[in-house]
Amino acid sequence: MKQAARSDYTTGVLLLVVSAITFSTAGLFTKGVDAGSWEVIFWRGLFAAAFTTFWTARRGSLRQNFLGMGYSGLAIGVVGALGTAAFIPSFKLTSIANVSLIYAAAPLIAALLAWFAIGERVSARTMAGSAGALAGVSIIVSGSLGEISLTGDFLALWMTIAMATIMVIYRKYPSTPGAGPQVLQSLFLLPLAAMFGSPLAVEPAEVFILAAFGLLFAIASVTLAEGAKRVPSGQTALLSALETPLAPLFAFLLFTEIPSTATLLGGSLVFIAVLFSIRTRAS
Secondary structure (H helix, E strand, C coil): CHHHHHHHHHHHHHHHHHHHHHHCCHHHHHHCCCCCHHHHHHHHHHHHHHHHHHHHHHCCCHHHHHCCCHHHHHHHHHHHHHHHHHHHHHHHHCCHHHHHHHHCCHHHHHHHHHHHHHCCCCCHHHHHHHHHHHHHHHHHHHCCCCCCCHHHHHHHHHHHHHHHHHHHHHHHCCCCCCHHHHHHHHHHHHHHHHHHCCHHHCCHHHHHHHHHHHHHHHHHHHHHHHHHCCCCHHHHHHHHCCHHHHHHHHHHHHHCCCCCHHHHHHHHHHHHHHHHHHHHHHC
């Protein structure tokens, strides 16, 4: 029984790492196209919903994922839509590094929400890891003072709170399916995106890029949902914080955005904090 629990935890960690890597590419897709925020939200959401629905149908779990999501699935769909509506514009208004480093605040937010909402105990190791991640964020922020768009940063913080909330909901209701609620959040935003944007005016080449974005988002969302069921909320957020150093790295490789010394030091500290937080539990 103990071995099965350890295996389930390890699977959850691996799923969350995959989710963090795929989520870290969001800024690249958003800034790599000329399309506006609502256009990106529309096409990414449309393709993400299509890919996820197709994957669910192939697995023969369409009814379970969509009809069996319950109120918790509906709540995730609503919260996820609110987070996505802030997530995409944040990349247009501030840097990829800033969005990612603000997301690193998710561990403390998720741990606090889990303690308040479901009474989940936060271990000393998780709290220490969270403090380390925040210290890494502080180092990165110190090198970005004076260059931060407050509107973009506020949207990134809103997204962070939404994601932390989703992690806690999945932790409290682990039977909630992963695919259905992710499709639901995309569908909620499609009418708004069509109303406030001009998705049909987007160039075909950019629609293709956004289709790839939708596929990666579908993978990231499902792996996050499945991983969050197996790992405590605080550690789930810490593992997701791996996005913080990865996103600036990808931005450098594709856009030649050179990370500052502070970004490199802070990102390294986030990695150390994540590894420290899971070392004992995984061993």
